[in-house]
Amino acid sequence: MSIFLTVVPVSKAVAAVKSLARTTGDDRVPLEHAGGRVLSEDIRADGDIPGFDRSVVDGFAVRASDTTGAGEAIPSILRSRGRVEMGKADEVQLQTGECIYVPTGGVLPKGADAVVMVENSEEVGDEILIKKPVAHGENVLMHNEDFARGDLVLARGRRLFAQDIGMLAAVGCSTVPVFTIPVIGIISTGNELVPVTEVPAAGKVRDSNSFMAGAFVQEHGCTPRYYGIVRDDRGAMRETLNLAVAECDAVLISGGSSKDDRDMTAALIGELGEVMIHGIAIAPGKPTIIGSCSGKPVIGLPGHPASAFIVLIAIVRHLLDGMTGTAAPVQKTARARLTRNVPSTRGREDYVRVQLENGAATPLFGKSGLLNTLVQSNGVIRIPAESEGIEEGELVEVWLW
Amino acid sequence: MSIFLTVVPVSKAVAAVKSLARTTGDDRVPLEHAGGRVLSEDIRADGDIPGFDRSVVDGFAVRASDTTGAGEAIPSILRSRGRVEMGKADEVQLQTGECIYVPTGGVLPKGADAVVMVENSEEVGDEILIKKPVAHGENVLMHNEDFARGDLVLARGRRLFAQDIGMLAAVGCSTVPVFTIPVIGIISTGNELVPVTEVPAAGKVRDSNSFMAGAFVQEHGCTPRYYGIVRDDRGAMRETLNLAVAECDAVLISGGSSKDDRDMTAALIGELGEVMIHGIAIAPGKPTIIGSCSGKPVIGLPGHPASAFIVLIAIVRHLLDGMTGTAAPVQKTARARLTRNVPSTRGREDYVRVQLENGAATPLFGKSGLLNTLVQSNGVIRIPAESEGIEEGELVEVWLW
Numbered sequence: 001m002s003i004f005l006t007v008v009p010v011s012k013a014v015a016a017v018k019s020l021a022r023t024t025g026d027d028r029v030p031l032e033h034a035g036g037r038v039l040s041e042d043i044r045a046d047g048d049i050p051g052f053d054r055s056v057v058d059g060f061a062v063r064a065s066d067t068t069g070a071g072e073a074i075p076s077i078l079r080s081r082g083r084v085e086m087g088k089a090d091e092v093q094l095q096t097g098e099c100i101y102v103p104t105g106g107v108l109p110k111g112a113d114a115v116v117m118v119e120n121s122e123e124v125g126d127e128i129l130i131k132k133p134v135a136h137g138e139n140v141l142m143h144n145e146d147f148a149r150g151d152l153v154l155a156r157g158r159r160l161f162a163q164d165i166g167m168l169a170a171v172g173c174s175t176v177p178v179f180t181i182p183v184i185g186i187i188s189t190g191n192e193l194v195p196v197t198e199v200p201a202a203g204k205v206r207d208s209n210s211f212m213a214g215a216f217v218q219e220h221g222c223t224p225r226y227y228g229i230v231r232d233d234r235g236a237m238r239e240t241l242n243l244a245v246a247e248c249d250a251v252l253i254s255g256g257s258s259k260d261d262r263d264m265t266a267a268l269i270g271e272l273g274e275v276m277i278h279g280i281a282i283a284p285g286k287p288t289i290i291g292s293c294s295g296k297p298v299i300g301l302p303g304h305p306a307s308a309f310i311v312l313i314a315i316v317r318h319l320l321d322g323m324t325g326t327a328a329p330v331q332k333t334a335r336a337r338l339t340r341n342v343p344s345t346r347g348r349e350d351y352v353r354v355q356l357e358n359g360a361a362t363p364l365f366g367k368s369g370l371l372n373t374l375v376q377s378n379g380v381i382r383i384p385a386e387s388e389g390i391e392e393g394e395l396v397e398v399w400l401w
Numbered sequence: 402m403s404i405f406l407t408v409v410p411v412s413k414a415v416a417a418v419k420s421l422a423r424t425t426g427d428d429r430v431p432l433e434h435a436g437g438r439v440l441s442e443d444i445r446a447d448g449d450i451p452g453f454d455r456s457v458v459d460g461f462a463v464r465a466s467d468t469t470g471a472g473e474a475i476p477s478i479l480r481s482r483g484r485v486e487m488g489k490a491d492e493v494q495l496q497t498g499e500c501i502y503v504p505t506g507g508v509l510p511k512g513a514d515a516v517v518m519v520e521n522s523e524e525v526g527d528e529i530l531i532k533k534p535v536a537h538g539e540n541v542l543m544h545n546e547d548f549a550r551g552d553l554v555l556a557r558g559r560r561l562f563a564q565d566i567g568m569l570a571a572v573g574c575s576t577v578p579v580f581t582i583p584v585i586g587i588i589s590t591g592n593e594l595v596p597v598t599e600v601p602a603a604g605k606v607r608d609s610n611s612f613m614a615g616a617f618v619q620e621h622g623c624t625p626r627y628y629g630i631v632r633d634d635r636g637a638m639r640e641t642l643n644l645a646v647a648e649c650d651a652v653l654i655s656g657g658s659s660k661d662d663r664d665m666t667a668a669l670i671g672e673l674g675e676v677m678i679h680g681i682a683i684a685p686g687k688p689t690i691i692g693s694c695s696g697k698p699v700i701g702l703p704g705h706p707a708s709a710f711i712v713l714i715a716i717v718r719h720l721l722d723g724m725t726g727t728a729a730p731v732q733k734t735a736r737a738r739l740t741r742n743v744p745s746t747r748g749r750e751d752y753v754r755v756q757l758e759n760g761a762a763t764p765l766f767g768k769s770g771l772l773n774t775l776v777q778s779n780g781v782i783r784i785p786a787e788s789e790g791i792e793e794g795e796l797v798e799v800w801l802w
Contacts, residue, residue: 031597031612032612032615032625032627034616035615035616035619035620036619036620046600047600047601049606049772050606050770051601051603051605051606052603052604054606054770056705056768056769056770058659058660085592086591086592086593086604086633086657086659086661086662087591087592087593087594087604087605088603088604089602089603089604103659103660103661103662104659104660104704104705105591105593105606105657105659105704105770106593106604106659107603107604118660141768141770141771145768145771146770146771146772146773147772147773153773153776154776160616161616161620161802162613162614162616162617162620162710162713162802163613163710163772163775163776163802164616164776165612165613165615165616166609166610166612166613166616166706166710166772166775167609167772167775167776168612169597169607169608169609169611169612169613170606170607170609170706170772171607172597172598172599172600172607173597174597174598190487190488190506191486191487191488192487192488192506192507193488195575196432196570196573196574196575197573197575198573199447199448199573200448200452201490202452202453202489202490202508203453203487203488203489203490203507203508204452204488205450205451205452205455205506205571206570206571206572206573207570208567208568208570208571209567210570211432211433211566211567211569211570212563212564212566212567212570213563214433214436214566215435215436215561215562215563215565215566215567216563218436218437219436219437219562219563224433226433232487256487256506258459258487258504258505258506258507259459259504259505259519260487260504261487261504303505303506304457304505305567305571309563309564309567312563332733332735332801333735334733334734334735334736335735335736335737335760336736359736359796367457367542367546368457369451369455369457369542369547370542370546370547371450371547371548371564371567371568371571372547372548372554374564374567374568375554375555375564375565375568395760400733401562401563401564
């Protein structure tokens with residue numbers, strides 16, 4: 001193999017992983033367990049929400065026209081018709097000059113079109129003094145105002161957060177149609193690696209990337225399955241990759257960082273399937289491999305921790321979003337001003353870790369073998385391949401982690 | 402009870418929940434299960450990282466001074482000493498005029514102080530032509546450069562994300578000291594509420610807030626425990642609250658929205674413990690109750706969905722962060738420009754849902770009883786109590802969800 005990689009643009013690498021990404025099935029889970037899952041079907045309102053005109057305050061349901069000109073000095077005087085019981089639809093038909101007490105959430109009786117807050121009223125025997133006028137519809141949630149029966153409330157591909165779970169409850173979705181959770185196999189290679197439980201001898205380092213990748217996979221709605229450290233032995237590696245491809249929906253090979261390791265990984269993927277891309281115009285993260293075995297995505301991550309992390313964020317994320325069925329990107333971003341010049345090499349996308357504080361992003365420069373810039377940063381900025389850098393003071397978009 | 406609540410500022414409510422928040426114990430979990438958990442101890446490097454001078458490229462380890470002036474036309478010619486095996490500390494002592502091949506991640510032999518990338522070299526028999534000079538330390542990760550033995554790598558109170566998990570692996574933390582997961586009881590009250598599985602009759606609505614609160618609790622590292630809908634019957638409510646307080650670390654009462662419901666909730670908390678706050682100067686979310694029973698926090702959430710959600714974000718979040726031991730806030734924010742004027746009432750904090758797109762925040766005005774503004778927004782802006790509003794074009798901080 002050549003010592004030079006034939007690198008492709010990031011957009012091509014992203015397109016490649018997207019083309020490989022398939023959801024793994026669908027399922028139904030109880031609403032209590034649907035948080036963080038992704039909808040596999042559109043959800044529509046099964047009825048009108050609310051199903052009736054609803055007071056949003058504690059107060060007196062009135063005809064708004066009866067309160068015109070009401071004030072502290074000269075209140076409107078309305079005859080009380082008693083109170084609407086919570087959770088009950090009252091048969092009362094409100095006439096001009098009348099009012100009825102309605103608790104927050106209670107049904108507005110027929111004839112009423114607004115509610116006067118109890119704070120703006122005074123009870124005098126059977127009569128209620130209204131001290132502030134209300135407009136038609138004031139303090140009322142109208143029938144249908146939130147959603148009408150049949151309205152799309154949440155679309156397929158939505159990753160479900162707390163507010164969505166509330167929404168699903170409101171439309172009676174007690175078991176939720178979701179995509180199944182993809183299982184991602186994680187294999188570590190590299191003769192320099194020792195397990196986390198060992199104290200590294202001279203020349204050795206602990207295998208940290210595979211656990212980082214596993215946690216990342218989990219944060220993106222997948223289940224990691226660890227295959228441990230495989231020695232740089234082609235037979236052992238082939239056996240493990242075959243097993244992982246059979247047992248999982250995709251495989252990440254957390255690479256040894258040397259060219260030998262990378263070459264073996266690429267050769268093996270080629271032998272058992274197809275290598276689509278070997279080398280991406282991204283820094284850090286160039287020696288990334290994208291391929292497939294038995295139609296399942298197999299990604300070779302670079303060996304340096306920061307490189308591996310950037311590739312997870314910039315490339316693998318799209319694979320996982322595709323496999324989990326997530327339609328809208330989960331990546332949160334913030335705008336900030338750069339506190340220093342950041343030079344970049346034209347022709348590759350540079351990802352620079354930054355510390356974000358009060359709208360200012362300070363780049364943390366550091367070799368891609370370092371972990372400290374990763375744990376000390378809280379996001380990354382992307383410098384496009386066409387750019388030679390970004391100047392101090394410019395507005396940048398920070399991908400938050 | 403008075404019809405007027407005695408409201409306190411948001412800062413006071415936050416201080417109150419913080420004063421009630423206690424972690425619930427500590428535990429040790431395998432590294433594979435530590436993602437999303439919170440460290441209960443400081444983690445220090447158990448050795449130097451890296452433990453040796455390490456090449457970050459595939460290339461030739463050299464004495465940098467031997468490459469001075471090297472170029473394509475007139476390369477430096479160095480004698481090859483063979484290659485350093487991956488994962489092994491070589492006994493070679495490099496002399497002036499010599500070089501040795503080192504794979505990425507390999508140990509730099511004694512005497513070498515830089516690495517020439519293989520792309521900038523050419524092998525000619527036993528000799529290596531070096532075509533580009535390197536500086537001292539170039540392409541090398543120095544011994545200790547990431548962390549030195551004893552350095553603090555991650556502090557107690559850190560919520561663990563993928564990069565942190567990689568860091569823990571690197572320092573040999575195979576079982577991770579974490580705080581235990583608090584259990585939060587969730588009780589629903591309100592005569593208008595029916596279970597999610599029912600079709601609401603006239604005047605009824607489905608109980609959506611308790612599931613929203615449960616999912617929120619989960620997103621913030623706690624386990625929800627649901628006690629279902631309790632009828633507005635003081636005896637039943639007392640029994641359920643007692644049970645929840647006994648079984649959980651804190652209790653959220655997802656309130657009926659009427660004054661009667663709120664009063665009963667407050668009275669019961671007062672009977673079984675203490676009501677510290679009843680009413681917060683926040684909109685939406687005013688009728689919130691903060692108290693404790695048997696030393697455990699008990700929060701009465703407002704009944705309107707948007708109000709409940711804002712109170713979860715603005716107040717309850719601090720309670721959960723305290724109980725999970727999370728030191729740094731998890732809330733992600735972005736800066737954006739407002740696309741419209743947002744008026745506000747002086748004396749209360751207003752929380753306005755916004756749609757965020759390309760650095761522009763568009764306010765979604767809507768009654769607090771609506772769910773649609775919640776699921777259509779992707780964040781919220783806060784207008785301080787001192788302010789009468791924010792003008793179009795002003796830069797605002799958006800809390801993202």
